[in-house]
Amino acid sequence: xxxxxxxxxxxxxxxxxxxxxxxxxxxxxxxxxxxxxxxxxxxxxxxxxxxxxxxxxxxxxxxxxxxxxxxxxxxxxxxxxxxxxxxxxxxxxxxxxxxxxxxxxxxxxxxxxxxxxxxxxxxxxxxxxxxxxxxxxxxxxxxxxxxxxxxxxxxxxxxxxxxxxxxxxxxxxxxxxxxxxxxxxxxxxxxxxxxxxxxxxxxxxxxxxxxxxxxxxxxxxxxxxxxxxxxxxxxxxxxxxxxxxxxxxxxxxxxxxxxxxxxxxxxxxxxxxxxxxxxxxxxxxxxxxxxxxxxxxxxxxxxxxxxxxxxxxxxxxxxxxxxxxxxxxxxxxxxxxxxxxxxxxxxxxxxxxxxxxxxxxxxxxxxxxxxxxxxxxxxxxxxxxxx
Amino acid sequence: xxxxxxxxxxxxxxxxxxxxxxxxxxxxxxxxxxxxxxxxxxxxxxxxxxxxxxxxxxxxxxxxxxxxxxxxxxxxxxxxxxxxxxxxxxxxxxxxxxxxxxxxxxxxxxxxxxxxxxxxxxxxxxxxxxxxxxxxxxxxxxxxxxxxxxxxxxxxxxxxxxxxxxxxxxxxxxxxxx
Numbered sequence: 001x002x003x004x005x006x007x008x009x010x011x012x013x014x015x016x017x018x019x020x021x022x023x024x025x026x027x028x029x030x031x032x033x034x035x036x037x038x039x040x041x042x043x044x045x046x047x048x049x050x051x052x053x054x055x056x057x058x059x060x061x062x063x064x065x066x067x068x069x070x071x072x073x074x075x076x077x078x079x080x081x082x083x084x085x086x087x088x089x090x091x092x093x094x095x096x097x098x099x100x101x102x103x104x105x106x107x108x109x110x111x112x113x114x115x116x117x118x119x120x121x122x123x124x125x126x127x128x129x130x131x132x133x134x135x136x137x138x139x140x141x142x143x144x145x146x147x148x149x150x151x152x153x154x155x156x157x158x159x160x161x162x163x164x165x166x167x168x169x170x171x172x173x174x175x176x177x178x179x180x181x182x183x184x185x186x187x188x189x190x191x192x193x194x195x196x197x198x199x200x201x202x203x204x205x206x207x208x209x210x211x212x213x214x215x216x217x218x219x220x221x222x223x224x225x226x227x228x229x230x231x232x233x234x235x236x237x238x239x240x241x242x243x244x245x246x247x248x249x250x251x252x253x254x255x256x257x258x259x260x261x262x263x264x265x266x267x268x269x270x271x272x273x274x275x276x277x278x279x280x281x282x283x284x285x286x287x288x289x290x291x292x293x294x295x296x297x298x299x300x301x302x303x304x305x306x307x308x309x310x311x312x313x314x315x316x317x318x319x320x321x322x323x324x325x326x327x328x329x330x331x332x333x334x335x336x337x338x339x340x341x342x343x344x345x346x347x348x349x350x351x352x353x354x355x356x357x358x359x360x361x362x363x364x365x366x367x368x369x370x371x372x373x374x375x376x377x378x379x380x381x382x383x384x385x386x387x
Numbered sequence: 388x389x390x391x392x393x394x395x396x397x398x399x400x401x402x403x404x405x406x407x408x409x410x411x412x413x414x415x416x417x418x419x420x421x422x423x424x425x426x427x428x429x430x431x432x433x434x435x436x437x438x439x440x441x442x443x444x445x446x447x448x449x450x451x452x453x454x455x456x457x458x459x460x461x462x463x464x465x466x467x468x469x470x471x472x473x474x475x476x477x478x479x480x481x482x483x484x485x486x487x488x489x490x491x492x493x494x495x496x497x498x499x500x501x502x503x504x505x506x507x508x509x510x511x512x513x514x515x516x517x518x519x520x521x522x523x524x525x526x527x528x529x530x531x532x533x534x535x536x537x538x539x540x541x542x543x544x545x546x547x548x549x550x551x552x553x554x555x556x557x558x559x560x561x562x563x564x565x
Contacts, residue, residue: 178419178449
């Protein structure tokens with residue numbers, strides 16, 4: 001079991017999910033996660049489960065909604081624009097207190113974007129892309145090995161707290177091959193016993209069990225009651241990894257693939273005598289704020305490295321609450337960090353330079369924008385205009 | 388040992404497949420390895436490339452932006468990848484199909500007539516393995532035996548005689564480099 005094999009990220013994830021007891025998968029094709037449904041279509045039936053290629057992403061998440069209500073370990077996967085389509089289903093799953101696994105193999109955005117890896121969906125994943133007061137547990141793997149092993153963790157957390165759990169990966173992690181091992185024996189979900197809330201018929205004098213998304217007239221009580229679970233999760237379920245964090249001048253904060261480029265930067269920094277550490281959140285919600293805040297007090301600067309215009313950095317700032325300066329090294333829309341570019345930003349943190357540091361307002365310095373109207377083109381609403 | 392490698396050529400020359408083989412060989416050697424195909428609007432007949440990392444330690448990012456070694460199998464890949472190579476790095480050049488020569492003086496260049504050697508062995512398609520053999524001789528990143536073991540896993544449906552031919556191509560590339 002611990003022997004390492006070479007696997008593609010998406011396939012490791014799909015195999016890991018089946019091993020973790022997933023027995024229902026519904027999805028709709030989108031690059032760069034197509035190997036997930038492909039793998040499921042080949043192996044899910046053998047495991048005794050059901051694979052459905054749905055007619056759309058919206059249909060897929062609603063199939064998961066139905067399957068999850070039966071207590072079956074259910075999942076869907078997609079990539080950024082497809083995950084956007086699933087948001088309505090996700091908020092309904094949250095309101096019905098149903099566990100499920102949602103995988104987002106992120107690509108560049110907004111809109112159709114690009115098919116390369118990116119990290120532009122942090123806000124959507126952690127803030128709830130759907131409506132209403134709800135949370136989704138978000139796990140951020142940074143290797144093929146974690147992609148293969150996180151489905152088990154995801155299902156367990158989702159079931160423990162009766163809520164959706166998301167694995168937030170990206171196109172590079174999904175497409176790359178890497179040596180990996182599964183750290184658990186395959187789970188037979190039939191041996192797990194039924195969940196005491198799953199829909200069921202009337203049996204032995206027990207009334208039939210139902211699952212509702214709308215529970216009646218006391219929404220305030222429902223939402224505040226559910227929030228207790230959210231609070232408990234924030235207290236007990238944060239996960240993270242530390243590298244050279246105890247004694248560093250610049251503390252890097254990065255999740256997913258970006259964190260691996262940071263390891264290269266740490267190595268290069270060491271060669272130049274600089275003390276750089278890495279704090280890698282593994283749960284993005286709950287964000288490991290407390291531990292990060294503690295570590296940040298010992299550093300001169302904190303540098304968030306992410307493949308977006310700056311999304312996770314907001315959680316970093318909330319956690320650190322002004323104790324230590326927080327900077328951003330940004331690679332939006334499919335840009336990829338490497339050790340050298342991160343090291344440049346690290347040096348800027350230390351010497352007050354600007355190279356490699358991204359600040360939205362500085363970025364717009366000297367930039368003026370004006371909405372242009374031209375009467376000679378015609379007037380608004382005039383279909384005859386623009387001849 | 389940390390080897391970041393880029394292998395580039397036309398689609399169909401087996402550059403992506405040679406990369407998987409190299410990564411699998413790394414795993415056979417109990418090393419850590421990663422493989423990543425290139426993204427972009429590449430199409431049939433266009434250029435293809437992949438990144439491979441083989442290391443005793445942990446693989447940092449699988450995107451090899453400054454490779455220790457580059458294998459170029461066709462003309463258009465040379466100007467694209469020559470500038471990326473680390474100072475003192477290695478360039479394996481398929482001299483059967485590439486007439487230009489690199490301009491950099493700070494890298495180690497090995498010209499291997501991969502297609503000619505492959506044709507002599509009876510099959511043009513195995514030029515990728517000739518190049519891989521040369522790479523292994525120069526770097527020792529993985530062993531010849533581990534590539535042989537890896538072939539059985541990567542080319543699961545290959546006939547025994549095909550595996551044998553692959554093996555010969557690998558050896559020929561290995562032996563070509565003195």
